[in-house]
Amino acid sequence: MTITATTTPQPTATAPDKRRPGVGAALRWEIVKLAAQIRSRALLAVALIIPPIVVAVLNGQQQPPSDTIYGRHVHDSGYAMPLLMLAWAAQWVLPLLAAVVAGDIFAAEDQHGTWKTLLTRSVSRTHIFWAKTLTAIGYNLxxxxxFAGGTIAAGMLIVGTQPLTGLTGQAIASGTALRLVVTAWATTIAPIIGFTALALLLSVRTRNPAFGIAAPVVIGFVMxxxxxxxxxxxxxxxxxxTPLEAWHGLFAQHPFTGPLATGLAVSAGWTIICLAGAYLSLRRRDITGG
Amino acid sequence: MRPIITRTLTILAVAAGITATAAAGHFDITKTGLERALGPTFANLYVQQAGILGITGITPTTIGANASCDKGGPKVADVGAGPNWICMMSWTDNKGQHQDGKFEVTVRTDTTYVAGGPSKIVGLATITDTHGHDVTNPVFEFDGVIPTGS
Structure with a gap:
């Protein structure tokens, strides 16, 4: 194995590396494993292909979906489309996107019986935990x-860049509207990391990939x-x-960010608790079976 | 700890958390909050409608829209989300006439709301603009948000 050779440059090429490989080496192998999965590639493709199709279909419909926020404006401005999609995605799509890889990444080792193989490599459980966690979070982001880029681009290209009506009835100019829409999607980063941590915890605890993927979506529904x-x-x-809905305040005439700040703190709390639970569970686990 | 104990403790903690926060919480959605959000929103959209119809000479200030809201009649407390908010709006139109209209408002728990205006005064769902195109009437039904601190 030449994993360690590239992590730190050595004075001479033949000098034996006394240091144990760190998180970096484990991380690289996790990324290689993830990139080889059909599921992870398919999800990326779906995230790229679905938004333009949904936007095109909605644009072709006579009756706008006015039961969801910004639904009644989908024909008036291309910036209403990504906001409608964001409101929809918050219901179950975003928790699902967060859980597809994260809910499986630990449990897959149980399913394939590869924990022993993995842990006999010269990396510690802590290294593996962080490598898997960072891989899952990075992939989900x-x-x-x-997904967000595809949705925003599809809205602008298919519907147009007309000014957007804000949530105080004010007109928002095209440039400002684009900035606000991007910001609104960016506010989902914290809760998505929270859902990722929840899926990781369930993946470690249940040792069941199906449960790890489905349970966060169900918990999202219950919430x-x-x-x-x-x-x-x-x-x-x-x-x-709730943090997935905190973007509404950005679109008021006098924007308010209280819900965003609360959402950030709550997401951080969920992330820390879930990751700590997953870490302790993995550390204390007796891995002697297949 | 055995799994059954961990699970029971988790469920109990969640239940206790929900009960405690439900008991300690107060309503973010109030009569005043809704009135303050609805008036300016209607005024802005009324100006937008005037622009579509080619009516000139009004601004949100000259309209001076004022909302007075009530939830579900006199016996229901005027707080919280629900589909049963009624708001009486009074404003001045472009001819200087005083107008009164009843708006039916549905407030969601995420503090966004949907308000429907009286079509006799604000017009139907679609209106005809100055170029003869049918466009959505911005004040027939509209979304808005009630500002909250957290």
């Missing part, structure tokens, strides 16, 4: 960028349901789905 109950205004602030 890549999917988000592709949506809980968040739609009148009277639970404080409870819904602690849910991981």
């Amino acid at each position: 890549l999917v988000l960028v592709v 949506q349901l809980l968040g739609s109950v009148t009277g639970l205004d404080l409870t819904r602030k602690f849910l991981l789905t």
